[in-house]
Amino acid sequence: MAPSLSRTQLLMAMYELCGEFAVFRPSDRAERILQEAYRQGMIPLGAGWVRVKDTRGRKTSLWRRDPLVEKHELEQFAQNINGFDGAKKFRWALERMTGICASPFEVQASMLLGLGRRVGGEGLPIKNNHRLALTKLARNLYRYEHCYADIFIEGTEVHPAIDIECQGSSVHDSEAASISDSDRAAALESLGIQVLPLTYRQFVDEESYEAVRALLGKKLNRPLKAKTPAQKRAEQKLRAELFINWETLAQPIACSKTPR
Numbered sequence: 001m002a003p004s005l006s007r008t009q010l011l012m013a014m015y016e017l018c019g020e021f022a023v024f025r026p027s028d029r030a031e032r033i034l035q036e037a038y039r040q041g042m043i044p045l046g047a048g049w050v051r052v053k054d055t056r057g058r059k060t061s062l063w064r065r066d067p068l069v070e071k072h073e074l075e076q077f078a079q080n081i082n083g084f085d086g087a088k089k090f091r092w093a094l095e096r097m098t099g100i101c102a103s104p105f106e107v108q109a110s111m112l113l114g115l116g117r118r119v120g121g122e123g124l125p126i127k128n129n130h131r132l133a134l135t136k137l138a139r140n141l142y143r144y145e146h147c148y149a150d151i152f153i154e155g156t157e158v159h160p161a162i163d164i165e166c167q168g169s170s171v172h173d174s175e176a177a178s179i180s181d182s183d184r185a186a187a188l189e190s191l192g193i194q195v196l197p198l199t200y201r202q203f204v205d206e207e208s209y210e211a212v213r214a215l216l217g218k219k220l221n222r223p224l225k226a227k228t229p230a231q232k233r234a235e236q237k238l239r240a241e242l243f244i245n246w247e248t249l250a251q252p253i254a255c256s257k258t259p260r
Contacts, residue, residue, distance in 0.1 A: 001250065002086025002093075008111070008119075008241040010086075011093035012249055015107040017068050019100055020129075022049070023246040025061035061247055062103065071097055099128025104246045105200050106150050106166045111242060112203060113151065113164075113216075117231050120238030122213070122224060127152045132163075134187055142187035155192070159221045163188055165197045194219055204243050 002010055016022060026034065037043045052062040074094055081087040098114050101107045110128055115121025130152035134145060155161035165181070185195040196219060202208040217223040227235060 002090045005250075006241060007089050007092050008238060009249060010089055011096055011111065012104075012107055012242070014074065014093050014097055015101050015110075016104075016249070018071055018074070018097065019067060019107070020064060020102045021104070022063045022065055023061050023104060023249070024063060025247055064102070067100065098126050099130070101128050102150070103166065103168055105168055105203075108200075108242045109164070109166050109198070109203055110151055112209075112235075112238065115238065117225075117227065118234060120231070120235035122216075124153060124216075126164075127154075132188065132191070132193070135191065138187035138190045141190060142183045144187075147184055147187070149193075153220075159219060161191075161193045162216075162219050163193050163195050165195060167197050167199045204239075206239075 001013055005013065048065055050064040052060050052064060054060055071094070078087075078091050078094055081090060096111075096115060098110055101110060106128065110126060111121060113122050113124045114126040115123070117123045127149075128151060130149040132147050132149060132152075134142060134147065139145065149163040150166045151164035153162040153164070167181075181197070185197075188195050196215070198212060202212050213224045
């Protein structure tokens with residue numbers, strides 16, 4: 001894919017391959033074949049893939065599954081591609097992966113927040129799927145030994161640790177999910193970790209995203225710097241590539257040169 005995709009979309013594809021999700025909408029014929037295979041016991045139900053349903057119980061194109069490849073495997077592969085078309089682009093994308101993501105929205109939010117300002121991001125030091133061990137008090141609130149932060153920013157002397165939770169509507173709209181999210185937030189607050197639940201709309205809508213930037217600045221105890229005209233143009237370009245119909249991601253596109 002490296003020669004035919006832009007750097008941004010190659011990074012998005014890497015996040016999906018190394019992540020705990022896939023976006024795939026089977027054709028009607030493929031759906032029938034899969035159902036028949038399940039019925040006859042030719043393959044186990046789901047075969048490790050669990051399809052996400054929306055709040056009305058309808059099947060979506062989002063699936064949960066284990067990662068197909070790990071980052072260290074891509075790093076080993078990257079050592080042997082000198083001279084190949086797309087090798088530099090491959091390494092550029094690999095160096096900017098910040099962890100394992102569980103949905104396209106987590107990828108989009110991570111790239112918008114974590115990529116450098118020259119390419120349209122905020123340049124924040126983020127981690128994905130960061131494991132957080134819970135104290136006895138926190139376990140009494142949430143009843144788990146640990147949990148994982150979607151997007152995590154380590155605490156410093158200037159600001160507390162921040163857990164940015166990407167609230168996808170298909171997962172978080174139910175009453176049970178809301179209660180679980182609240183229990184989890186209370187547990188993390190007991191550890192001194194600031195929990196910031198954010199939605200897709202707040203990232204895709206540019207005015208709402210400016211409010212997100214302002215809120216993050218308050219949490220970090222320092223305003224995020226205003227972007228220069230060049231950085232703002234880079235953000236517009238990044239947004240145009242990020243906020244797409246994810247089902248079309250692997251389709252080859254015309255690539256343009258961008259600054260490193």
